[in-house]
Amino acid sequence: MKALRKLVLGETWTIPIGVALVLVVGLLLRGDGWWVGFVLLAGVIATLSAAVRRVP
Amino acid sequence: MITAWVLTAAGAALAVGLELLEALAIVLAVGVSRRWRDAVLGAAAAVVVLAVVAAVVGPVLLASLPLDLLRCVVGVALLLFGLEWLRKGVLRLAGRRAPSSSLREYLEEREAMEALPPAAPGRPDWPARVVAFKGVALEGLEVVLIVAALSGGSHGAAPAVVGAGIAVLAVGLVGAVVHRPLARLPESHLKYAVGLLLTSFGVFFLAEGLSVAWPGGDVALLYVAAALLVVSQLQVRRIA
Numbered sequence: 001m002k003a004l005r006k007l008v009l010g011e012t013w014t015i016p017i018g019v020a021l022v023l024v025v026g027l028l029l030r031g032d033g034w035w036v037g038f039v040l041l042a043g044v045i046a047t048l049s050a051a052v053r054r055v056p
Numbered sequence: 057m058i059t060a061w062v063l064t065a066a067g068a069a070l071a072v073g074l075e076l077l078e079a080l081a082i083v084l085a086v087g088v089s090r091r092w093r094d095a096v097l098g099a100a101a102a103v104v105v106l107a108v109v110a111a112v113v114g115p116v117l118l119a120s121l122p123l124d125l126l127r128c129v130v131g132v133a134l135l136l137f138g139l140e141w142l143r144k145g146v147l148r149l150a151g152r153r154a155p156s157s158s159l160r161e162y163l164e165e166r167e168a169m170e171a172l173p174p175a176a177p178g179r180p181d182w183p184a185r186v187v188a189f190k191g192v193a194l195e196g197l198e199v200v201l202i203v204a205a206l207s208g209g210s211h212g213a214a215p216a217v218v219g220a221g222i223a224v225l226a227v228g229l230v231g232a233v234v235h236r237p238l239a240r241l242p243e244s245h246l247k248y249a250v251g252l253l254l255t256s257f258g259v260f261f262l263a264e265g266l267s268v269a270w271p272g273g274d275v276a277l278l279y280v281a282a283a284l285l286v287v288s289q290l291q292v293r294r295i296a
Contacts, residue, residue, distance in 0.1 A: 007198055010140035019135045023128070026266045037263035037270050041280055044135060044259050045287050051143045052291045 018047025060274040061215045063281075064206050067253035068219030071141075071202045074156075074247055075195045076227040081158040081237045082191030085165035088235075090175070090184035098188025106196040113204045114213070124265050130208035131262025137202055138254030145248025146288050150296040155244045158237035165191075206257065252288065256281040 009016045022043035029036045079099075087095035118126060147153035165187070175181035203220050207213035230238060259280050263270065270276030 015139045030266045037268040052146050
């Protein structure tokens, strides 16, 4: 189970939490216009930056 | 339209190829150090399990979802996989994590298998079967999930299946001809590229699932990938 969790969610909680936040923001802004895609991209970039900052 | 098709096929080929190389390393290590029959039996059992999972995840589960929900699910799945590959890629390129090497895995697994007591003649070698099964099942499960997710795009399953098919043939050829993982393959860089592609598709599909019309249509994949490339390279330089 540990291997399966690591496979799906990865080695840190930063990425699943970040992706969940990106999804929530996307759902809140749904249908507001083309710029929502760039908000999602910014959220993903922030998630990556936070995940890389937590170097093991 | 051709942009998304080619990028999907390339992403599937690279992701599947790299995962299969890792599975191949384990099966080869078991076969060389124990008995080929047990290595192949363990791997074959894993392939059967994966075929069932693929049938459930693809045609049954994903095909039953409405298109927008499907794209959201696929987008989230690709973001989870892609960002993890990208994070590891950034750390590897910055020298903060050991480079990815199927050859090293092969040698380590071989050493571990040789340390076990040999199986009695004529009796099943269960440790060998279990190691081969686990290796193929875990690496293969990621392959199934990534291909299923990439199949949720506007072009359907064709580009992902074509890319995966090319990868299976290439890795099978390596296994049959070389009998060990390739030493000079730049696996860290390739995995970083896969991370970029999967994450780009993840952002693209999630936005489409949320009814966002990207400026330029499929071309958005290119500028999303370019933005992720620039940011991740800045991260590499920052932490190197």
